[in-house]
Amino acid sequence: MVYPNGKMNEKKVFKDPVHKYVHVDDQVIWDLIGTAEFQRLRRVKQLGTTFFTFHGAEHSRFNHSLGVYEIIRRMIDNVFDGRPAWNTEDRLLCLCAALLHDVGHGPFSHSFEKVFHLDHEHFTQRIILGDTEINQVLREVDREFPKKVAEVIAKTSDNKLAISMISSQIDADRMDYLLRDAYFTGVTYGNFDMERILRVMRPHGDQVVIKYSGMHAVEHYIMSRYQMYWQVYFHPVTRSAEVILTKILHRAKALHKQYYSFRHQPVHFYSLFEDEVTIEDYLKLDENIMYYYFQVWQEEEDAILSDLCRRFVNRNLFKYVDFTEKYHGLNNWMELSSLCKKAGIDPDYYLVVDSTSDLPYDFYRAGEEEERLPIMLLMPNGELRELSRESSIVEAITGKKRMDQKLFYPYDTLYEDGRKGKVKEKIISILEGKG
Template sequence: MGKTRYNGDMLIREEDNEMDYARQKLKEEKVFKDPVHRYIHVKDQVIWDLIGTKEFQRLRRIKQLGTTYLTFHGAEHSRFNHSLGVYEIIRRIVDDVFDGRPEWNEDERLLSLCAALLHDLGHGPFSHSFEKVFHLDHEEFTQEIILGNTEINKVLSKIHKSFPKKVAEVIAKTYENKLVVSLISSQIDADRMDYLQRDAYFTGVSYGHFDMERILRVMRPREDQAVIKYSGMHAVEDYIMSRYQMYWQIYFHPVTRSAEVILTKILHRAKDLYKTGYKFKQDPIHFYSLFEEKVTLEDYLKLDEAVILFYFQIWQEEEDPILKDLSERFMNRNLFKYAEFDPAKEYKKHSELEALFKKAGIDPEYYLVVDSSSDLPYDFYRPGEEEERLPIHLLMKNNELRELSRESAVVDAISGKRRTDHKLYYPADLLMDDSTKRATKKQIRTILEL
């Protein structure tokens, strides 16, 4: 029996009231037009209420692909778009694919939908680049938003006081029902299925397209994860190759990485100046807690890309020549050039360049940067290793489960093979300016083969 409370007219059991809200449907279904899924359907009152919270609306002001818009001009889509897309894929899985199957617990439906919708809630402006500079973790902030004094928490708590904790556990991958976790975080999950297609659409490339409809039709629930019927193996092969191509053609594009390098160096420079007592023309009040590494949830939620770009805009007028120059470069897309670089073999070359940059009056800390990108497109199970990855399993005709790479020659060829790429970034325009340090700059150009 639940606790009772008096509402002025009658006694109401809180437990019954909670269950009513969990089951409550909108009087009329809400539909979002979407370029990837055509329509995103919202029937549950709780999902509609979550979308309306200020913490979720903040995701409209954070781009899904960070600085990629400086390479692919169409990549202006937001974390808001993507989060709705992940929700829609999960909705289709739990309402259409898994519904009525004995392995699926219908009681997990709303939890799966909420976790899908909120999985990226804690992303900061420019996402991963921002996190690296200030030692932040968006997943930790996602959980903090869900569990903290927020509108999101108030909505989730109306279902049950323990419900926010369950949602946070799914996102943290600690929830007891591993099937629910796998739908949102695995090697074939709704998150990846949405961002590959969405990012391909907005960047204008064809690499990220795969037959999601087929994958959903052959997906089946099992105790620890969703599995794929053997007849759908080729659709999964296509999905994995799409992911591989998207990483190397889009996510790790060298021009995008150049923009990220400059973005990162702007933030580092501002942080370093603050610590030395530098007097900014405009007090960077939104950065104080970041510079001091004492970021509260309230501080964090005030940050979005509009705020960051405001500071970059005014830092173009700063007295500090490095902050001024880097800000101008980012805002006006005057990016660094790059050269192929192998740190293992060319460390002497890098040391020589550092010395020459200093001699030329160009600070190598900010203007000579090695950037590395690495990806593992698919991995089989390696128990006990860091970042354990559950493999994709195929459901055979005899009901046996077989790990994907054991059946697919295509996937076997790339399984466990990590590819890494290194680039050396530098400001070519400064090296071409011979007004000062002409001989030194010529030496640098010779080494870089400019």
């Protein structure tokens, strides 16, 4: 379809629990939403395995993508429009990049990516630039338009302002997922005054800045993000489910390499196992497909794959202890692994260390590998000041990375039938800090 004026005859709205309404009056946005690749996001959860901890966390990447689009639309139409630093020709570019920024996510997102060494941003670009319905829609705007959208998402575009709106330390992506994830998990940590932040945002050169009068709203936003990471995203029960999920995929891949004869052949995984993933293969994968395999693999003859799938499907998760100094010594770790093997417990699949870390706010420091664009305040005199220079709250957490390590293990296997035996008793003693 060609877009002569770009506008629909009648505005469409989605009812949304976070933003109340998502408004669509650009035909290209409506057509993108209707593509098969975007509709696939309905079948990919936003928070992966978090629903094992917070049962309401069943929302999808589809929900979130619409939310990011809506925040960008409000930024542009309600705040930026008419301001000298804003180029109205960038409107559609920003809206499309916001809508499509997560279109390349696979099932269970980051866990899935780690096992198969994939990058969802890479697949997002391939979907936008490849032989897809999304590409066809974008090309109706302009032959070069898919490339421009992909470059904004990849953060390689010359349009740094567009990148800042979608990917920075205070962007539409983060604002939506904090509010949305807080809503669906039932917690209050992620709530902040988004409407206030939007009202004090300003386009300024290559980035979005915040009027000084809105500093306290930004402080609240940063602390909300900090709390959400440690109370929700890094919850140890969620991480336990991720550990089991990861080990299922590792085991299935290892069995494939060993020419194991699956009762239920993993046809959807062959290209992943062989590191030859095409766009067509990738787009066929969603969490419904994954759950089918987890369900049927419970019947496999391989005891490890069968057990791990049973645990995941039935939420029989691993227990955990803090991975403290007593486990770090090579001798201690080797002893624990050796004892597990004697007890018939494969430490490669049932003794797992998981590490998490978060840096709630930082700014670029010369010589560091990763550039972090700071949040800049627009002072009353027109000067720009980096946020932590004005906020003592933000200064207190700037550049401070918090880390957490947990050791996950099958508590029920160690205690099964009440008959532990000397080897299992020794393992338990070590895990409980008595060994």
